[in-house]
Amino acid sequence: MRATVFGTGYVGLVSGTCLAEVGHQVTCVDVDQAKIEGLERGIVPIFEPGLEPMVKANHAAGRLAFTTDAAAAIADAEVVFIAVGTPPDEDGSADLQYVLAVARTIGRHLSRPAVVVNKSTVPVGTADKVRAVIAAELSARGLPLDFDVVSNPEFLKEGAAVNDCMRPDRIVLGARSAGAVDTMKRLYAPFNRNHERLVVMDERSAELTKYAANAMLATKISFMNEMANIAERVGADIEMVRQGIGSDPRIGYQFIYPGAGYGGSCFPKDVQALERTARQHDYQAGLLQAVEGVNQRQKHKLAELALRHFGGDLRGKTFAVWGLAFKPNTDDMREASSRALLADLWAAGARVRAHDPEAMEEARRVFGQRGDLELCASPASALEGADALVLVTEWKAYWSPDFPALATALGARVVFDGRNVWDPVQVEQAGLAYYGIGRGRSL
Numbered sequence: 001m002r003a004t005v006f007g008t009g010y011v012g013l014v015s016g017t018c019l020a021e022v023g024h025q026v027t028c029v030d031v032d033q034a035k036i037e038g039l040e041r042g043i044v045p046i047f048e049p050g051l052e053p054m055v056k057a058n059h060a061a062g063r064l065a066f067t068t069d070a071a072a073a074i075a076d077a078e079v080v081f082i083a084v085g086t087p088p089d090e091d092g093s094a095d096l097q098y099v100l101a102v103a104r105t106i107g108r109h110l111s112r113p114a115v116v117v118n119k120s121t122v123p124v125g126t127a128d129k130v131r132a133v134i135a136a137e138l139s140a141r142g143l144p145l146d147f148d149v150v151s152n153p154e155f156l157k158e159g160a161a162v163n164d165c166m167r168p169d170r171i172v173l174g175a176r177s178a179g180a181v182d183t184m185k186r187l188y189a190p191f192n193r194n195h196e197r198l199v200v201m202d203e204r205s206a207e208l209t210k211y212a213a214n215a216m217l218a219t220k221i222s223f224m225n226e227m228a229n230i231a232e233r234v235g236a237d238i239e240m241v242r243q244g245i246g247s248d249p250r251i252g253y254q255f256i257y258p259g260a261g262y263g264g265s266c267f268p269k270d271v272q273a274l275e276r277t278a279r280q281h282d283y284q285a286g287l288l289q290a291v292e293g294v295n296q297r298q299k300h301k302l303a304e305l306a307l308r309h310f311g312g313d314l315r316g317k318t319f320a321v322w323g324l325a326f327k328p329n330t331d332d333m334r335e336a337s338s339r340a341l342l343a344d345l346w347a348a349g350a351r352v353r354a355h356d357p358e359a360m361e362e363a364r365r366v367f368g369q370r371g372d373l374e375l376c377a378s379p380a381s382a383l384e385g386a387d388a389l390v391l392v393t394e395w396k397a398y399w400s401p402d403f404p405a406l407a408t409a410l411g412a413r414v415v416f417d418g419r420n421v422w423d424p425v426q427v428e429q430a431g432l433a434y435y436g437i438g439r440g441r442s443l
């Protein structure tokens, strides 16, 4: 089938590439000329395991094209995906200007019946808005064309995007017409083998499904961080509690890891946007506000522990920081907990020596040149001249350091484990003070 994808960000590029991988003819459109030229030469603008070879192979096979020419890309497409960004506007609501601009472009250039698919995370009611914009453009052209709008949210995770997209655990389709569902079924048939993954519903339910999924996962994390804060006050170890509750299949082991707060481009933005949507419908979503509030506080947790350890004064202290990306296997630093930590450390007069396996270039872009930050080429070089070590992102490379060597390197012999990946006993036996998240000994 022929599909066109607007937007070559995480969702658009990965979905477009996976559709080409299973044999569809895909054209990816973006307004960013440099990005499109780069993609044509096989330069993938994001770090995502497995994506680059897949882009190159499908481009070389002639199944995956990149263009800035929206009109040509729409001309013969059977399915047109909208996968552009929905950043938060000033009040935290999702900003729909890019989605609606693409809808206008589609309405201006559509010349055959097509299914328009919303893949971006969009507030409830957006499918109706997209439909209205396309219909208005078509009627201005005097073209009473048939088209359908389908809501098909994406559930891929950064760092595992290709795998998630190739093996989705569900494909949610919000659609009004049986014809549109049929087209989408044909498009997704290669992803829907062995057992039924399609969940068909109305557009509003599909739109809310996406927010509900992210809000539920964010809630699990904030809940555990709340428990961690209680655990450290009552002298319990949240890691034991985590195993104790995760073994109940109704709770499950996933997404109950306490830590320095959740980040990324999705959870913070989507929890806020859903809360704003509720408010616009005269409902105070108190639980969502609390999820957000706990997370904001948690991002400052590591700096709080450091301040407490050093008696409230960090002037003249140097902190080694391991991990800057918002989670392992990505170079993405959007809403990363490391940003809150570094801001707090700097505000308290400390200097930082930081390392991340993938996010160094991004860190240079985010922080710029500053005298109180040294970006270091290896985890070991970040320790040079440091008083303390803080682990913010649990990259595998940080899991088994040589603790006695750390004890020698760190002037103040103290580590702050923001993801509870180290064994406190082993750390303390090496002669280091250990602080984790919600482990009785933290206070």
Ligand code: UGA
Residues within 6 Å of the ligand: 121, 154, 155, 156, 157, 158, 159, 214, 217, 221, 254, 255, 256, 257, 258, 259, 260, 261, 262, 263, 264, 265, 266, 267, 326, 327
């Ligand atoms: C999230 C969802 O997991 C995807 O299903 C969804 O498609 C995506 O948002 C989206 O809306 O596009 P992602 O933001 O890539 O994916 O990252 P996650 O792996 O979900 O992690 C989010 C944050 O939660 C990270 O900062 C991570 O460190 C934190 N986290 C995760 C915890 O603090 N504890 C946990 O137990 C799990």
